[in-house]
Structure formats: C-alpha cells, structure tokens
Amino acid sequence: MATDTPLRPADSPGRAGHDDDRGSIRPIAPATGPAARLRGLIGIREELLAWVPEERTRYTWYGAIVLNTAMVGALSMALALGSFRSDLPLPAVLAVAAVWFWVVLVMDSWLVSSTHGTAVKKWSLGLRLVLSVLLGLFIAEPILFQIFDKEIRQEISVGNDQKVADYRGMLVACNPTGGASTADRPECRRYQLKVAGSPAELAEQIASNESRTKALAAQVTSVNGTLKDKMETEQRLCGPDNWIWRNGVRDVTITCERARADSSAYRRTSKIGTYEKQLGTLRAEGQRLAEKKNKAADTYQPLLQQAIDTKTQKRAADLDTDGILTRAHGLTQVAGSDGFALFLTIVLHLLLLGFDALPVLAKFMSGSTMYDTVLGTRFEATRRLHTDELQVRHECARMEHDVQRHQVELDTRDRMQALEHHYRTAQAERTVRERAELDARMERILRARRV
Template identity: 50%
Template sequence: MSADAPARPAVLPAVHRPVRRVRPGMLLSPLRRLIGVDEELLERVPQERARYTWYGAIVLNTALLGGASMALAFATVRDELPVPVVVSVGVVWFWVVLALDAWLVSGTHGVLSRGRLKSLLPRLALSLLVGLTIAEPLLLQIFDKEIHQQTAAGNTRDADAYRGMLVSCNPPDGADTTTRAGCGGYQLNVPGSPASVHRQIQDTTARATALQAQLQSLHKTLSAKQDAERRECDDPAKWIYGANGRHDVGDTCLRARADADDYRRTSNISTYESELATLTEQSRTLTAKEASAGATYRPALDRAIAAKTRDHAAHLDDSGLLTRANALGEVAWSDWYAGFVAVVLHLLLLAVDALPVLVKLMSPSTAYDRLLTAQLDATRRLHTADLHLHHASTAVLHEADLHEATRTAAARMSRLDHGLRLEQAERTAEFRAELEMRAARILRGAP
C-alpha cells in the first residue's frame, strides 16, 4: 500500500442486519415510549409488551394524580383563585411530575439484579420526595370534614379566650387596668363608665373646692378694701368744702374707692364666681349621671366586647395550608386509632406516588432488560473498537504525514545546499578572474 493511500476508507461499508419491523397500529405504544422503551428491541420479546404498557400507564396515572392533587390544594387554600388558574397550575404540575417520573423510569431499563438496588435507591428517594408533595393535599382532602370541625373548634376556643381577656381587662365599673399584667392591647375605649364619671366628679369637686378657697381669699381682700372705702367716704368729719360751695369726699376716699374698684376688676371675681356656679351645676349633673352610668355602660361595654370578638374571629385563618396541617395533626393524634388510620393512608398514598420506581424495584430483571444490557454492551464494544480503529488510522496517517514532511524537508535542504555551492563556485570564479586581471595589469606595467 502506498503512503498516499488513506489508512481507512472514508465511509465504512454498511453492515446489513435483519430488520424487525414493528407491528403497525399499536395504539398503546405511546405509553411505552413515555418510559423510554425501544419498540424495535421490544419486538424481539413481545411477551414483555403488556408489562411495559402497564408500566407506562402507572407513570401516567401518577402524573395525573399529582396534577389533581396540586389543583385541589390550590382550590382549597386559595379559594379566591379563578378556575382557569387552578386548572393551569394542575396541568403544569402534571407535566413536571410526568417528566420527572419518565426520567426516573427510563434510566432503570437494562439494570440487572446485581446492580438494581444501588441504582434504584437514589431514584426511590427522589420519587418519595415528590410523593410527599402529592400525598399531602390528597390527605387533607380525605380528612376535610374533620379538619374543618377541628379548625372551627380551635377558632372558637381562640375567640372565647380573646373574649375572656376583653372581659377581664374591661371590668363593668370601668376601672383602669393599664397596669395589669397581660392586659396590654385588650383595653376598650367605651365612654360613660362609672369609674370615668366618678373621676370626673372628683376632678370637678377638687376644682370647685380650690376655686371656692380662692374666691374666699379674694372676697376677704375685697371686703377689707371696701371697709377702708367706707371709713374714708362715709365719715362727714373727713369731707372737705369744695369750690362749688358744697361738701364732698376727699382725695383719700377717692383713692380708696378707686383701689376697691380696680381690685374687683383685676381679680376676676365675677369670672371665678361664674365658673364656680358652672362647676357646681356640672357636679350635680355628673352625680345624677353616676347613678345611671351602671345601667347604660354595661350594655355598651357588652356590645363593644361582642364587636371586638367578632372582628377577631373574622380574621382567624381557617383555610391556610399550615392551619389545615396543624388541624390534621390534632385530629390524627386525638386517639390511637385515628393516628393509625392517618399513618396508613399516608403510607398508602406515598406508596402510590412512588409506584413507578417501586414497581421496578420489586420486579425481577426482564428479558427486555437483558437484551437492552447486551445491546448497550455491544454498542460500547463497537464504540471501543471504532475508537481503536480511529486511533490506529490516525497514527498511520500521522506516520505518513511525518514521513512526507521528512522527505520534503530533506529535498528542500538538498536544494538549498546545491544553490549554496553554486553561489560559492560563482564567487570563486569571479575572484580568480579578478586576480588574473590584476596580474595582467601588473605584468603590462612592468619595464
């Protein structure tokens, strides 16, 4: 073989193998393709077709169960969502579960008994994790009636406890409870309580008493000034003879009278007397109000407590996921049999959700698995042989290229050496010719 010939043909000759045609009209083949079954290979063992058809149906049913479970969860927890949104969420979750289970199952084909457990345990763990998200909404729906009863009872207990704190922190007499421990945020502002009316009476009485004492002092001072005015103005002996020929009061009387008038004006006695009268009237009104405050305040307080309790009860959560989960826990562990039923149903739903991997784990190696394993081994061997052939061909081509490069380099070096020798010969000839010319000139110039 010449060095220029390729080490291997550009296109390998096709290997003619007998082709097994898949029977047309197999309506259930999409179920098998869903889990990655090779129909051409399955034709070699048609007895396994029913097994893998039902296997694909299990994967599809699990995805449908997951989509329905998520739709129920959203419809229950977020009941304000429109139906198209809930359906869209269910469809998306159905596709997620279907893709995940199909991937989990398609990777288990061809796994023989000796490596089955090691290969399937991680897939089983992932399948159980997905099963938990599917089983919980279904379990909440199964115990929906008991959960609603438990939630309603819990909310009732919460509302009763809240009402009890309101009653305790808002006594019927309206006494102040701001300093009582645990009453922070439970005080109600209901006007007209007997205690507040009594405090108003005390404040009014204290103000009236202080004002009365102040008025007594002012009246005492005013009386002294008025007595001084009378002494200076009522005694004829202190009158003076005026320019009009009549007797009149003197300057001392005028000063005393002006002093009394000025004090009456600047001391605000009239204002204080009017305020004292108003306070006295308010005290009588508040006293009468205190007598009837107990009869009017108690109904108003009861209405305020009832309204506050209704508002608190209206804001209690009865459909949240965590609230329903807590209620399910209380229902499940209320007695041993309820807990047993909850655990059994939970395990059953979890097993159904993890059924695609569990079925593979419980089933022995099938003829399809052995054929697929043999086909994969043959493919690996062919690939290895092809790699060896490719490497050998590459090595031969590399050797040929190296030999060609070596020959080319040697020829080029030979040409370069020949050219160099020619140049040297030319330069030598030119040098000799020059010497001969000079020698001739020297000889011609000799005597």
C-alpha cells in the first residue's frame, strides 16, 4: 500500500531524465537490464535504490554472488549424481541439477532478502548463517570427492583388495584341504563351505556305514542262529525215529508239524531275506565309499579351490566402490594418512563452506547500508501510515455506528408512539362498544318495566 506510493510526483522536476552526476537530484530514474535483474534476485526494490544509487554496484555483485552459489550447487549435484548414480541418463542428471539450482537460488534469495532493513537482529543473521553452512556442507562434499577422486579411488581399491584377501584367508583357514570340520570354531561360522566329497566327509560316511553294517550283521547273525535252532528242532522232531503209524502207513507226529510251521513262520516274519539283502547293499556301499575315499585326495582339492574362488569373486563383486558412504570413508582415509592431504582437505572445506555461506557472510561484513536505512525509513513510514489508516477507519466506523444507533433510536421511538396510539384507539373503541352494550341493556330493562 504505502510502500508503493511514490514519495515525489511523477512529473516532479529532477526525477527522470537526470543522472546521479548532479548529486542533488534524488531519486534518479530506476535502472533496468541484467544488473537490475541480479539485484531483483535478492529482493532489492529499484524505486528505493534510486534514492541511493551509490549502492547499485554493491547489490549487483551481491546478486551475482547468490547466482554463483546456485550455479555451484547445481554443478555439485550433477557431479554427485554422476559419481554415485552412474546408471542415470544425462537428461535425468541435468533435470535434477536444474531443480537443485532452483532450490538453492530460492533459499539463498530468501536468506539475503530477509536481511534487508535496519530491523534485522544479529541473532537472526546468526541463524541464517547456520542454515547457509548446512547448505554449504551438502554442496561442498561432492566437489571435494571430485578433487580427490584419484586418491579416493585408489584408497577404496586398496581397501577392497585387503577385504577380499582377508575374506579369502578366512575361507582357506576355515575349510582345510583334508575336509576336517571347523564348525566348533566361532570365527568360522560365517565361512563354512559345503563341498561334497571331502575326505573327512567320506570318512564319516564310511564310519557310519560300518556301524550300520555291524549292527545289521549282528541282527542277521542272531536271526540266523534262532532260525538254525528251529531248523534243528524240526529235523530232530521230524526224523524217522519219531514217525508213527497212522492209517496203516508211517507218518510224522503233530509235534513235528508244529515245529515245521514254527520254523516256516519265523523265517517269514523275521524278514531274514530282506536283512541279508540290505547287508549286502551296505557292504557294497562300504566298498564304493572306500574306493571314493582313495580318489578324494585328487578330486576334493580342485572342488574346494573352485568354491573358494567363487565365493571370493562374489565377495569382490559385492563390495561398493562408488557409494557416498564408501567415498566419504575413502576421503577420511586419504586425509588421515597424509598431513598435507588433511591440511588441503580442511582448507578446501573451509573455502567451499565460505563460498556457499558468502551470501550471508557478505551481510555480516558489509553491515547496515544506506539502502537498509532507506528501507527501514520506508517501513516506519508504512507502519505510521497504516496506523493512521486504521485510526481513520476506526473513527469512520465509530461515527457510522453512532448514526446507525441514532437511527435505531428514532425508529424505536416512532414505533413506540404508533403502538401507543394504536393501543389507545383500540381501548377507546372497546369503551364505546361497552357503553353501547350497557345502553342497550338499560333500554331493555326499562322497556320491560313499562310493559
């Protein structure tokens, strides 16, 4: 409202058509062109700056600083995406960099434009400086990664090679060529390899097979012994010495038949045939395992080596080489391994942070300017004009309210008088009706008495 009102009429002499060389003619004509647009980035109003044209150069370069910071931020984002997400196409990288350019430009423009005027407090500038430093940290890191790119890649490569070598060493230590189990070692729980045909595994299988063979052989021997006793009993009871005469011929006794049925039933229920077949299979398996164990020394080591090579290659492929955390760790290692690299890292950090925070630092270094004084005066004038405007509006509203109240009072008085007149008229009419009714009654009474 008031800030847009010119402080001098447009047709006043000395406004347009004069330059600042005369010194006494203020304000001069507002500037246009690229310089004015740069100043517009940081919220400079040309109609106010026309009163202090000496500040134009300062604020032009101030706007250029904000624009440069946004451009460096876009470059940093492009470098970061190109380093950490190399699979992204170039248009996507440029689009994200453009968006980040706009975000940094808007934030820095707000930070700078909010510092204009004499009412800005130092603690407010301090908070803006903290925000600028945080923004600078995000912008500076990708640039530092590119500056130390060669050293960081070398450090990451050496570190990954060491990790792969350590991993392979643990695989070799936890998987001996003899195939012995290392499951009881806590450090080897993550490095166990499953390779079939190891000598130790075959030895365990042979031992298990021998144990099963012995148990089954003992069972077969026991069954055969029992069966042999039953057969001998059958032969003894069914021999010629125990025959009897039956129907004129010699025949076996009932005891022989029972012994014969008992031996036949035991042969059938004891499954001796199945056990003997299983025993033969176990003995054949034992011979096969023994032959396989003899050859395992020549076949297991190549299989184990192949498994170790496969796991090592997978481990090397899984190691990160371009991640932001990996690069940050690599930069830390580079800075920690060499004093000059540490010094250079700190200096570059401070330099980039100072550059990114320069829009607010410039305000700290320049202090309050004549433009700030003019703007502060305009703010104060606007505040006064706004206060006067509010007072005028309040007074007008009060008077309008008094008029409305007086009008309501008059209307109320007229309505009360009309209501009172209506009441009296109705009361008079009611009195007339009552008197006429009484006269009529009196006349009827008198007429009745005369009759």
